[in-house]
Structures are given as C-alpha cells and as structure tokens.
Amino acid sequence: MAEERSEEVKLLGMWASPFSRRIELALTLKGVPYEFSEQDITNKSSLLLWLNPVHKMIPVLVHNGKPISESLVILEYIDDTWRDNPILPQDPYEKATARFWAKFVDEQIYVTAMKVVGKIGEERDDAAVEATRDLLKLLEKELVGKDFLGGKSLGFVDIVATLVAFWLMRTEEIVGVKIVPVEIFPEIHRWVKNLLEIDVVKKCIPPEDEHLNYIKARMDRLKIKPV
Incomplete structure (x- = not known):
C-alpha cells in the first residue's frame, strides 16, 4: 500500500x-x-x-x-x-545493470527501430530491420530462464521495455515488417504473455484497436506508406 x-x-x-x-x-x-x-x-x-x-x-x-x-x-x-513496491533492485550492482538495460532499450533499440517504423516512403531499410533484430537478440538472451527482465517479478526494465511489447510489436501489423518474429524471439513473446497476465499492465497499455487506428492515422499524416 x-x-x-x-x-x-x-x-x-x-x-x-x-x-x-x-x-x-x-x-x-x-x-x-x-x-x-x-x-x-x-x-x-x-x-x-x-x-x-x-x-x-x-x-x-x-x-x-x-x-x-x-x-x-x-x-x-x-x-x-514512494518506497512501496520497488521497481529497481536494492543491490547496487543489480540496480546498475537495470539502468544499463533501460538505457539500451531507449538509446539503442528504440532509436534503431524508428529507422524502420518511422521511415517515410515505400522502400523499407532492410539493414535497419536486421540491426534492430540484432539488438533485440541481446534482449532475448537476457530473458532466458526468467519470467521477466526484472527476474521473477515486474521491474524497472520491464516497464521501460513495454515499448518493445506494445508499440514496436503492434506496429509490425501496419508497416508490414515482422521485426520480432516468434521463431527468432520465443523468449520475448513468452515475456509479453507474462506481462499480459498482470492486471496493472493490462490497465496501463493503450487499447489495441484504438492504438492501431492512431498509428495508421499518424502514418497517413506523415505520408508513411506501409510496405
């Protein structure tokens, strides 16, 4: 409480x-x-x-x-x-590691993925797709043997990485590029299923249909054409 x-x-x-x-x-x-x-x-x-x-x-x-x-x-x-329900680890090393992965999501995965989903024009940059996958493979490896990026429970990195689960992966349907295919990223897909079992997470992500309609409308305004 x-x-x-x-x-x-x-x-x-x-x-x-x-x-x-x-x-x-x-x-x-x-x-x-x-x-x-x-x-x-x-x-x-x-x-x-x-x-x-x-x-x-x-x-x-x-x-x-x-x-x-x-x-x-x-x-x-x-x-x-607010100290209740801590999202960062208490151990200094584990806390530093969590900060590292959070910055990795924002400064590496997000920035690289935007070269794919934010590209204006009909041609998709295949090199950017592969670069994004290469970065996601590091996240995939980090999830092996874990329910969450924070370990056994939802934590700081999981909260930050919802960007991958509920934005990047949803955008795939619109842009026509499967950036996170389940055959390459089974751990990430398993992690997303775990996230969706948490009521707080379900409450705090945008409704999928409304969200996809927003993304489509935004792409139309920016004249981004799905491939």
Whole structure:
C-alpha cells in the first residue's frame, strides 16, 4: 500500500506514448493517485512548454508543484519517493545493470527501430530491420530462464521495455515488417504473455484497436506508406 501523504501528483502525457504510459504503469503499481493531463504533442500547451522548457516533450511529472522530465529520470524519482513496491533492485550492482538495460532499450533499440517504423516512403531499410533484430537478440538472451527482465517479478526494465511489447510489436501489423518474429524471439513473446497476465499492465497499455487506428492515422499524416 502506498504511503499516506497529502500530495499533489500530476502527469502531463499522451495516451498513445510509450514514454507516458510507462509512468502511468509505475504510479499505478505503486498505488499513487495522480491527475492525468492529456497533451497534444502536435500543438504543445503553454503549460508543457513552461514545465519542460529544455526538451518541450512529454512526459512531465509534477509532484507538489515541482516538475520532473525525461521518463527514465521520472521512473527513478517515483521509486525513490514512494518506497512501496520497488521497481529497481536494492543491490547496487543489480540496480546498475537495470539502468544499463533501460538505457539500451531507449538509446539503442528504440532509436534503431524508428529507422524502420518511422521511415517515410515505400522502400523499407532492410539493414535497419536486421540491426534492430540484432539488438533485440541481446534482449532475448537476457530473458532466458526468467519470467521477466526484472527476474521473477515486474521491474524497472520491464516497464521501460513495454515499448518493445506494445508499440514496436503492434506496429509490425501496419508497416508490414515482422521485426520480432516468434521463431527468432520465443523468449520475448513468452515475456509479453507474462506481462499480459498482470492486471496493472493490462490497465496501463493503450487499447489495441484504438492504438492501431492512431498509428495508421499518424502514418497517413506523415505520408508513411506501409510496405
């Protein structure tokens, strides 16, 4: 149960953003009540620009009037502030390892995968597909013998890597490129099934049909043509 405090917690986010949804997941897992403020990322509000003047991006967590930006930073702040249901390991080495894999997901897998799913035009970059798979193979190896990337229970890396499970893998249906085929990535697919057995996770991911419609509409606006 979350600590009883008189606190004001507000999240500026966007319903289809994996970076926003990971914060919702952490807050829900911790049992922290919060107010959600939906943001239009194509027409940024004056509040968002004021609270995050450096990157001007969601998500932004506002805790008792103080803004915190960047999703990985926010996740650590949440874990440090609300101690119940820890998402980061307590052991210093294991904590450092979790931070490493979280940065790997955001700085390597996400950036490389965007060269595939975010490519404008009819031709797909096969080299980018293979580069993304090569990175995912490292994540696949990390899952061998584990129920979750955090070990036996949902943890920091799992929350961050929902980006793979519920964004990258859903996008495959639209762009026509099977980036994470089950025959190559059985451990990742097993991990996704484990995630979907957790009520908090199911509550904090976008409804699939609505999400796919949003992605399709966004691609149309950007003139991205599925192959």
